[in-house]
Amino acid sequence: MSSSGCGNLGRALCIITGASRGFGRSTARDVSRLVKPGSVLVLVARSGDDLQALQAELAESEAGRAGVVVRRVVADLGRMEGLEAVLRTSKEAFTEDIDHVILVNNAASLGDVSRYSKNFTNMAEVDSYLSLNVSSSLCLTASVLQAFPQRSGLKRTVINISSLCALQPFRSWVLYCTGKAARDMMFRVLAEEEPDLRVLNYSPGPLDTAMQAEARSITADPKIKQSFSDMFAQGQLLTCEESSAKLMKLLLEDKYTSGAHIDIYDV
Numbered sequence: 183m184s185s186s187g188c189g190n191l192g193r194a195l196c197i198i199t200g201a202s203r204g205f206g207r208s209t210a211r212d213v214s215r216l217v218k219p220g221s222v223l224v225l226v227a228r229s230g231d232d233l234q235a236l237q238a239e240l241a242e243s244e245a246g247r248a249g250v251v252v253r254r255v256v257a258d259l260g261r262m263e264g265l266e267a268v269l270r271t272s273k274e275a276f277t278e279d280i281d282h283v284i285l286v287n288n289a290a291s292l293g294d295v296s297r298y299s300k301n302f303t304n305m306a307e308v309d310s311y312l313s314l315n316v317s318s319s320l321c322l323t324a325s326v327l328q329a330f331p332q333r334s335g336l337k338r339t340v341i342n343i344s345s346l347c348a349l350q351p352f353r354s355w356v357l358y359c360t361g362k363a364a365r366d367m368m369f370r371v372l373a374e375e376e377p378d379l380r381v382l383n384y385s386p387g388p389l390d391t392a393m394q395a396e397a398r399s400i401t402a403d404p405k406i407k408q409s410f411s412d413m414f415a416q417g418q419l420l421t422c423e424e425s426s427a428k429l430m431k432l433l434l435e436d437k438y439t440s441g442a443h444i445d446i447y448d449v
Protein backbone atom coordinates (compact mmCIF):
# COMPACT_ATOMS: atom_id res chain seq x y z
CA MET A 183 0.00 0.00 0.00
CA SER A 184 1.32 3.44 -0.86
CA SER A 185 2.35 5.58 2.10
CA SER A 186 2.36 8.87 0.19
CA GLY A 187 0.19 11.72 1.35
CA CYS A 188 -1.44 9.67 4.13
CA GLY A 189 0.16 11.23 7.21
CA ASN A 190 2.69 8.49 7.84
CA LEU A 191 5.71 6.91 6.21
CA GLY A 192 4.25 3.43 6.10
CA ARG A 193 5.59 0.22 7.60
CA ALA A 194 9.17 1.15 6.98
CA LEU A 195 12.69 -0.11 7.14
CA CYS A 196 14.58 3.15 7.67
CA ILE A 197 18.37 3.24 7.66
CA ILE A 198 19.89 6.46 9.00
CA THR A 199 23.65 7.01 8.91
CA GLY A 200 25.24 9.36 11.43
CA ALA A 201 22.39 8.89 13.91
CA SER A 202 24.50 9.26 17.06
CA ARG A 203 24.12 13.04 17.27
CA GLY A 204 23.11 16.21 15.42
CA PHE A 205 20.73 16.11 12.49
CA GLY A 206 20.77 12.31 12.16
CA ARG A 207 19.60 11.84 15.74
CA SER A 208 16.72 14.30 15.28
CA THR A 209 15.73 12.56 12.07
CA ALA A 210 15.69 9.19 13.82
CA ARG A 211 13.38 10.59 16.51
CA ASP A 212 11.03 12.11 13.91
CA VAL A 213 10.94 9.04 11.69
CA SER A 214 10.15 6.81 14.68
CA ARG A 215 7.01 8.89 15.29
CA LEU A 216 5.87 8.78 11.65
CA VAL A 217 6.21 5.10 10.82
CA LYS A 218 3.69 2.37 11.51
CA PRO A 219 4.11 -0.30 14.18
CA GLY A 220 6.27 -3.13 12.89
CA SER A 221 8.70 -0.67 11.32
CA VAL A 222 12.42 -0.94 11.95
CA LEU A 223 14.99 1.83 12.28
CA VAL A 224 18.61 0.87 11.58
CA LEU A 225 20.81 3.53 13.17
CA VAL A 226 24.46 3.78 12.18
CA ALA A 227 27.48 5.61 13.65
CA ARG A 228 30.83 4.90 15.30
CA SER A 229 29.79 6.04 18.80
CA GLY A 230 28.18 2.97 20.30
CA ASP A 231 27.26 4.62 23.60
CA ASP A 232 25.37 7.45 21.91
CA LEU A 233 23.52 5.02 19.66
CA GLN A 234 22.65 2.87 22.65
CA ALA A 235 21.28 5.89 24.51
CA LEU A 236 19.13 6.81 21.51
CA GLN A 237 17.94 3.23 21.13
CA ALA A 238 16.90 3.17 24.81
CA GLU A 239 15.14 6.54 24.48
CA LEU A 240 13.17 5.38 21.44
CA ALA A 241 12.29 2.05 23.07
CA GLU A 242 10.74 4.02 25.96
CA SER A 243 8.91 6.42 23.65
CA GLU A 244 5.37 6.06 22.36
CA ALA A 245 6.74 4.69 19.07
CA GLY A 246 8.79 2.05 20.88
CA ARG A 247 5.83 1.00 22.99
CA ALA A 248 3.71 0.80 19.82
CA GLY A 249 6.15 -1.66 18.24
CA VAL A 250 8.71 0.34 16.29
CA VAL A 251 11.99 -1.56 16.62
CA VAL A 252 15.44 0.07 16.69
CA ARG A 253 18.60 -1.77 15.62
CA ARG A 254 21.99 -0.10 15.98
CA VAL A 255 25.08 -0.67 13.89
CA VAL A 256 28.35 0.58 15.36
CA ALA A 257 30.44 1.02 12.24
CA ASP A 258 32.93 3.23 10.46
CA LEU A 259 31.33 4.03 7.10
CA GLY A 260 34.72 4.94 5.66
CA ARG A 261 35.44 1.19 5.58
CA MET A 262 33.85 -1.56 3.50
CA GLU A 263 33.29 -3.69 6.64
CA GLY A 264 31.17 -0.84 7.99
CA LEU A 265 28.92 -0.90 4.94
CA GLU A 266 28.69 -4.69 5.11
CA ALA A 267 27.56 -4.50 8.74
CA VAL A 268 24.79 -2.05 7.82
CA LEU A 269 23.64 -4.34 5.02
CA ARG A 270 23.68 -7.43 7.24
CA THR A 271 21.56 -5.80 9.93
CA SER A 272 19.15 -4.28 7.41
CA LYS A 273 18.55 -7.63 5.69
CA GLU A 274 17.99 -9.34 9.05
CA ALA A 275 15.54 -6.63 10.06
CA PHE A 276 13.50 -6.71 6.83
CA THR A 277 10.15 -8.48 6.95
CA GLU A 278 7.77 -9.17 4.09
CA ASP A 279 5.16 -6.74 5.39
CA ILE A 280 7.52 -3.76 5.12
CA ASP A 281 6.17 -1.46 2.41
CA HIS A 282 8.73 1.37 2.44
CA VAL A 283 12.53 1.27 2.46
CA ILE A 284 14.05 4.62 3.40
CA LEU A 285 17.79 5.34 3.37
CA VAL A 286 19.01 8.61 4.86
CA ASN A 287 22.62 9.25 3.83
CA ASN A 288 23.37 11.73 6.59
CA ALA A 289 26.83 10.82 7.97
CA ALA A 290 29.55 13.20 6.84
CA SER A 291 32.68 14.93 8.01
CA LEU A 292 33.82 18.49 7.47
CA GLY A 293 37.36 17.57 6.46
CA ASP A 294 40.31 19.81 7.23
CA VAL A 295 39.00 23.34 6.74
CA SER A 296 42.10 24.91 8.31
CA ARG A 297 43.94 24.91 4.96
CA TYR A 298 43.33 26.21 1.44
CA SER A 299 43.14 24.03 -1.69
CA LYS A 300 46.79 24.64 -2.63
CA ASN A 301 47.87 22.78 0.51
CA PHE A 302 46.20 19.48 -0.37
CA THR A 303 49.13 17.60 -1.91
CA ASN A 304 48.56 14.30 -0.12
CA MET A 305 46.44 12.00 -2.27
CA ALA A 306 45.87 9.51 0.55
CA GLU A 307 44.34 12.25 2.70
CA VAL A 308 41.96 13.34 -0.07
CA ASP A 309 41.07 9.73 -0.91
CA SER A 310 40.26 9.03 2.71
CA TYR A 311 37.93 12.03 2.86
CA LEU A 312 36.17 11.07 -0.36
CA SER A 313 35.91 7.47 0.73
CA LEU A 314 33.68 8.37 3.70
CA ASN A 315 31.85 11.31 2.18
CA VAL A 316 31.31 10.19 -1.42
CA SER A 317 32.16 6.53 -2.05
CA SER A 318 30.43 5.16 1.03
CA SER A 319 27.12 6.85 0.27
CA LEU A 320 27.13 5.58 -3.35
CA CYS A 321 28.12 2.05 -2.35
CA LEU A 322 25.70 1.89 0.59
CA THR A 323 22.86 3.20 -1.55
CA ALA A 324 23.64 0.72 -4.35
CA SER A 325 23.86 -2.15 -1.86
CA VAL A 326 20.54 -1.24 -0.28
CA LEU A 327 18.86 -0.99 -3.70
CA GLN A 328 20.20 -4.42 -4.62
CA ALA A 329 19.20 -5.96 -1.30
CA PHE A 330 15.65 -4.60 -1.58
CA PRO A 331 14.88 -4.57 -5.31
CA GLN A 332 11.89 -2.95 -6.95
CA ARG A 333 8.68 -4.88 -6.52
CA SER A 334 5.03 -3.95 -6.45
CA GLY A 335 3.89 -2.69 -3.07
CA LEU A 336 7.39 -1.61 -2.02
CA LYS A 337 8.22 2.07 -2.10
CA ARG A 338 11.91 3.05 -1.95
CA THR A 339 13.16 6.48 -0.89
CA VAL A 340 16.80 7.57 -0.87
CA ILE A 341 17.79 10.83 0.80
CA ASN A 342 21.11 12.61 0.57
CA ILE A 343 21.73 15.19 3.28
CA SER A 344 23.25 17.90 1.18
CA SER A 345 24.40 21.47 1.81
CA LEU A 346 24.60 24.90 0.26
CA CYS A 347 28.24 23.84 -0.26
CA ALA A 348 27.06 21.45 -2.99
CA LEU A 349 26.16 24.53 -5.02
CA GLN A 350 28.49 27.30 -3.86
CA PRO A 351 32.26 27.40 -3.32
CA PHE A 352 33.41 28.29 0.22
CA ARG A 353 37.04 29.31 0.58
CA SER A 354 39.13 26.77 2.58
CA TRP A 355 36.33 24.18 2.36
CA VAL A 356 37.59 22.35 -0.73
CA LEU A 357 37.03 18.82 0.58
CA TYR A 358 33.57 19.49 1.96
CA CYS A 359 32.31 21.42 -1.09
CA THR A 360 33.74 18.83 -3.48
CA GLY A 361 32.17 15.96 -1.55
CA LYS A 362 28.76 17.60 -1.30
CA ALA A 363 28.74 18.57 -5.00
CA ALA A 364 29.69 15.02 -5.98
CA ARG A 365 27.00 13.51 -3.77
CA ASP A 366 24.29 15.71 -5.24
CA MET A 367 25.26 14.71 -8.77
CA MET A 368 25.42 11.06 -7.79
CA PHE A 369 21.83 11.18 -6.57
CA ARG A 370 20.69 13.17 -9.60
CA VAL A 371 22.11 10.46 -11.86
CA LEU A 372 20.41 7.80 -9.74
CA ALA A 373 17.06 9.59 -10.06
CA GLU A 374 17.45 9.63 -13.86
CA GLU A 375 18.33 5.95 -13.95
CA GLU A 376 15.70 4.60 -11.54
CA PRO A 377 12.35 6.28 -12.14
CA ASP A 378 10.59 4.10 -9.55
CA LEU A 379 12.81 5.49 -6.79
CA ARG A 380 12.12 8.65 -4.80
CA VAL A 381 15.42 10.55 -4.53
CA LEU A 382 15.89 13.75 -2.54
CA ASN A 383 18.91 15.97 -1.97
CA TYR A 384 17.90 17.88 1.18
CA SER A 385 19.96 20.86 2.30
CA PRO A 386 19.22 21.23 6.04
CA GLY A 387 20.46 24.81 6.59
CA PRO A 388 23.02 26.04 9.14
CA LEU A 389 22.50 23.80 12.18
CA ASP A 390 23.67 24.20 15.73
CA THR A 391 25.75 21.00 15.86
CA ALA A 392 29.27 19.74 16.52
CA MET A 393 30.06 20.23 12.82
CA GLN A 394 29.13 23.94 13.05
CA ALA A 395 31.27 24.38 16.17
CA GLU A 396 34.19 22.88 14.26
CA ALA A 397 33.49 25.17 11.29
CA ARG A 398 33.56 28.38 13.32
CA SER A 399 36.66 27.39 15.27
CA ILE A 400 39.05 26.12 12.61
CA THR A 401 38.04 27.57 9.22
CA ALA A 402 41.14 29.12 7.62
CA ASP A 403 39.38 31.80 5.61
CA PRO A 404 38.79 34.74 7.95
CA LYS A 405 35.60 35.99 6.26
CA ILE A 406 33.95 32.58 6.18
CA LYS A 407 35.03 31.95 9.76
CA GLN A 408 33.58 35.28 10.87
CA SER A 409 30.30 34.65 9.09
CA PHE A 410 29.86 31.37 10.98
CA SER A 411 30.76 33.04 14.29
CA ASP A 412 28.26 35.83 13.56
CA MET A 413 25.48 33.37 12.74
CA PHE A 414 26.11 31.62 16.06
CA ALA A 415 26.35 34.86 18.06
CA GLN A 416 23.21 36.31 16.47
CA GLY A 417 21.16 33.16 17.06
CA GLN A 418 20.76 32.47 13.34
CA LEU A 419 21.61 28.78 13.52
CA LEU A 420 18.67 26.44 13.21
CA THR A 421 17.94 23.59 15.55
CA CYS A 422 18.16 20.06 14.19
CA GLU A 423 14.55 19.59 15.29
CA GLU A 424 13.21 22.41 13.09
CA SER A 425 15.19 21.26 10.07
CA SER A 426 14.25 17.63 10.51
CA ALA A 427 10.58 18.65 10.75
CA LYS A 428 10.89 20.25 7.30
CA LEU A 429 12.43 17.07 5.90
CA MET A 430 9.51 15.08 7.34
CA LYS A 431 7.07 17.50 5.70
CA LEU A 432 8.74 16.90 2.32
CA LEU A 433 8.63 13.14 2.78
CA LEU A 434 5.03 13.05 3.91
CA GLU A 435 3.79 15.35 1.13
CA ASP A 436 5.94 13.40 -1.33
CA LYS A 437 5.56 15.98 -4.08
CA TYR A 438 9.21 16.83 -4.77
CA THR A 439 10.74 16.03 -8.16
CA SER A 440 12.92 12.97 -7.76
CA GLY A 441 16.59 14.01 -7.76
CA ALA A 442 15.84 17.62 -6.79
CA HIS A 443 18.04 19.66 -4.44
CA ILE A 444 15.70 21.26 -1.91
CA ASP A 445 16.87 23.79 0.65
CA ILE A 446 15.17 24.09 4.04
CA TYR A 447 14.40 27.75 3.29
CA ASP A 448 12.35 26.62 0.27
CA VAL A 449 10.15 24.23 2.23
Ligand SMILES: NC(=O)c1ccc[n+]([C@@H]2O[C@H](COP(=O)([O-])OP(=O)(O)OC[C@H]3O[C@@H](n4cnc5c(N)ncnc54)[C@H](OP(=O)(O)O)[C@@H]3O)[C@@H](O)[C@H]2O)c1
Nearest residue numbers: 200202203204205227228229258259289290388389391393
Ligand atom coordinates in the same frame (compact mmCIF):
# COMPACT_ATOMS: atom_id res chain seq x y z
N1 LIG B 1 25.67 21.45 10.73
C1 LIG B 1 25.41 22.19 9.65
O1 LIG B 1 25.36 23.43 9.71
C2 LIG B 1 25.13 21.53 8.33
C3 LIG B 1 24.79 22.35 7.25
C4 LIG B 1 24.52 21.76 6.02
C5 LIG B 1 24.59 20.39 5.90
N2 LIG B 1 24.94 19.62 6.97
C6 LIG B 1 24.99 18.16 6.77
O2 LIG B 1 24.07 17.57 7.69
C7 LIG B 1 24.53 16.25 8.02
C8 LIG B 1 24.60 16.11 9.53
O3 LIG B 1 25.51 17.07 10.04
P1 LIG B 1 25.65 17.40 11.58
O4 LIG B 1 25.86 18.85 11.68
O5 LIG B 1 24.58 16.73 12.34
O6 LIG B 1 27.06 16.69 11.86
P2 LIG B 1 27.69 16.08 13.19
O7 LIG B 1 27.06 16.65 14.39
O8 LIG B 1 29.16 16.20 13.01
O9 LIG B 1 27.26 14.53 13.06
C9 LIG B 1 27.81 13.73 12.06
C10 LIG B 1 27.30 12.33 12.22
O10 LIG B 1 27.99 11.51 11.26
C11 LIG B 1 28.57 10.42 11.92
N3 LIG B 1 29.82 10.02 11.31
C12 LIG B 1 30.91 10.82 11.05
N4 LIG B 1 31.91 10.09 10.56
C13 LIG B 1 31.46 8.81 10.47
C14 LIG B 1 32.04 7.58 10.06
N5 LIG B 1 33.32 7.51 9.63
N6 LIG B 1 31.29 6.45 10.13
C15 LIG B 1 30.02 6.50 10.57
N7 LIG B 1 29.42 7.63 10.99
C16 LIG B 1 30.14 8.76 10.95
C17 LIG B 1 28.79 10.90 13.35
O11 LIG B 1 28.79 9.82 14.26
P3 LIG B 1 30.10 9.20 14.96
O12 LIG B 1 31.07 10.29 15.21
O13 LIG B 1 29.52 8.58 16.18
O14 LIG B 1 30.58 8.17 13.99
C18 LIG B 1 27.56 11.76 13.58
O15 LIG B 1 26.48 10.95 13.99
C19 LIG B 1 25.89 16.10 7.34
O16 LIG B 1 25.72 15.45 6.11
C20 LIG B 1 26.32 17.53 7.09
O17 LIG B 1 27.23 17.64 6.04
C21 LIG B 1 25.20 20.14 8.18
